[in-house]
Amino acid sequence: MGEKNWAGNYEYTAERIARPRSVDELRDLVVASSSVRALGSRHSFNDLADTPGLLVSTADLPGSARIDEASRTVTVGGGVRYGDLARELQDAGWALHNLASLPHISVAGAIATATHGSGDRNGNLATAVAGLRILGGSGELVDLRRGDDGFDGAVVGLGALGVVTEVTLDIRPTYDARQRLFAGLPWEAVLSRFDEVTSAAYSVSLFTTWQEETVSLAWLKELAGAETPIEDDFFGARALTEARHMIPTMDVRNTTEQLGVVGPWSERLAHFRFAFTPSNGEEIQSEYLVPRARAVEAIEAVSGLAPVIAPLLQVSEIRTVAADDLWLSSAYGTDVVGLHFTWFRDQAGVEAVLPQLEAALLPLGARPHWGKLYVDRDRLVPSLYPRLADFAALASRFDPAARFRNPFLTRLLG
Numbered sequence: 001m002g003e004k005n006w007a008g009n010y011e012y013t014a015e016r017i018a019r020p021r022s023v024d025e026l027r028d029l030v031v032a033s034s035s036v037r038a039l040g041s042r043h044s045f046n047d048l049a050d051t052p053g054l055l056v057s058t059a060d061l062p063g064s065a066r067i068d069e070a071s072r073t074v075t076v077g078g079g080v081r082y083g084d085l086a087r088e089l090q091d092a093g094w095a096l097h098n099l100a101s102l103p104h105i106s107v108a109g110a111i112a113t114a115t116h117g118s119g120d121r122n123g124n125l126a127t128a129v130a131g132l133r134i135l136g137g138s139g140e141l142v143d144l145r146r147g148d149d150g151f152d153g154a155v156v157g158l159g160a161l162g163v164v165t166e167v168t169l170d171i172r173p174t175y176d177a178r179q180r181l182f183a184g185l186p187w188e189a190v191l192s193r194f195d196e197v198t199s200a201a202y203s204v205s206l207f208t209t210w211q212e213e214t215v216s217l218a219w220l221k222e223l224a225g226a227e228t229p230i231e232d233d234f235f236g237a238r239a240l241t242e243a244r245h246m247i248p249t250m251d252v253r254n255t256t257e258q259l260g261v262v263g264p265w266s267e268r269l270a271h272f273r274f275a276f277t278p279s280n281g282e283e284i285q286s287e288y289l290v291p292r293a294r295a296v297e298a299i300e301a302v303s304g305l306a307p308v309i310a311p312l313l314q315v316s317e318i319r320t321v322a323a324d325d326l327w328l329s330s331a332y333g334t335d336v337v338g339l340h341f342t343w344f345r346d347q348a349g350v351e352a353v354l355p356q357l358e359a360a361l362l363p364l365g366a367r368p369h370w371g372k373l374y375v376d377r378d379r380l381v382p383s384l385y386p387r388l389a390d391f392a393a394l395a396s397r398f399d400p401a402a403r404f405r406n407p408f409l410t411r412l413l414g
């Protein structure tokens with residue numbers, strides 16, 4: 001078929017991609033296929049979305065947003081991209097609690113993999129889900145609301161239950177934020193004052209190649225009117241007076257406005273502008289979400305591997321995510337710290353170093369990001385999810401004929 005994911009590092013093995021324009025058309029496609037998967041905006045880096053049979057793109061399904069002011073929720077089509085939703089909400093005076101680095105990803109695809117931004121008190125994007133409408137394997141539409149039996153298992157669903165046609169998300173009144181970048185954060189501050197560093201702003205990201213004397217960038221997103229605005233010195237790092245991309249060779253115009261300029265959440269919470277298409281085909285990503293209590297150990301372990309990973313690495317990002325109750329969330333039951341790796345697109349090289357990285361991180365309880373590249377050679381990942389068996393049972397209930405099963409799910413669920 002020759003169709004690839006966004007990064008171009010994975011070619012789907014599916015026979016074909018269909019682009020249904022209505023839920024009825026989608027239902028006909030699903031019930032006629034013994035092997036089928038939903039395909040969002042193709043931003044995953046592995047075979048999670050793939051199927052030997054039929055891929056159904058969600059891009060052309062109905063998507064318009066319906067805001068319910070009384071319940072403070074918005075309901076949108078699963079294929080809608082966060083950037084489009086954010087604009088619509090902002091125009092109507094509403095907001096989401098957080099965004100990922102890239103606003104181009106689809107809502108249902110992002111929540112299916114527990115995609116997250118940063119912030120000690122911010123749950124991942126899936127924690128904003130108040131309801132789902134799922135087209136299951138027998139063609140029935142099922143509505144699940146927060147609190148319903150199985151809801152906590154269905155949200156981070158890996159596409160295993162069916163196609164999410166609609167998502168209802170919590171919203172809040174719109175707010176403003178500003179971004180400032182600080183250069184040269186001493187490692188000593190990160191290691192000995194980790195909680196102070198990451199709680200200093202609404203969202204804190206630390207960028208490093210693990211080889212510099214200091215953490216090259218601290219990227220802070222503060223809410224406008226924060227009670228304790230941050231001065232120009234951030235634990236010894238200095239505030240930048242020119243905008244910067246986290247990868248020095250990349251075009252800074254791709255990034256959302258920095259330098260402390262206050263603007264709406266929709267234009268500040270993602271690192272990248274929706275209006276620009278970030279370069280693609282240049283990178284592969286991996287990420288491991290470490291229980292917060294083990295974060296400093298994990299950071300020290302990765303630092304120790306710097307000579308091994310540096311030749312393949314463009315940049316790493318360290319972020320924090322609040323705990324939640326979603327069974328397959330990487331933050332299930334514990335606050336976590338994400339150790340993210342943007343690699344050069346050298347698949348074989350990256351796959352060769354991941355076992356070493358995973359040997360250091362998985363025993364600390366680190367959960368790989370579902371949508372990014374990982375190898376799990378020793379099959380430790382299933383043991384990191386206490387509700388995995390319940391999830392498998394839930395998926396079978398929604399999809400008794402296992403149409404949505406694919407090799408990725410079989411590796412995970414057995």
Ligand SMILES: Cc1cc2nc3c(=O)[nH]c(=O)nc-3n(C[C@H](O)[C@H](O)[C@H](O)COP(=O)(O)OP(=O)(O)OC[C@H]3O[C@@H](n4cnc5c(N)ncnc54)[C@H](O)[C@@H]3O)c2cc1C
Nearest residue numbers: 040041042043044078100101106108109115116159164371
């Ligand atoms: C440049 C870039 C930046 C990124 N930044 C971040 C980040 O800041 N934080 C982070 O956590 N992750 C990040 N990611 C990872 C990305 O958010 C996830 O891989 C996410 O799952 C991509 O969503 P998608 O719509 O492209 O999903 P796809 O890759 O199309 O699919 C992923 C999974 O979702 C399922 N799915 C998609 N749509 C539906 C649906 N309607 N119903 C049921 N299942 C569905 C698919 O079946 C598949 O299992 C980034 C990726 C890229 C390429």
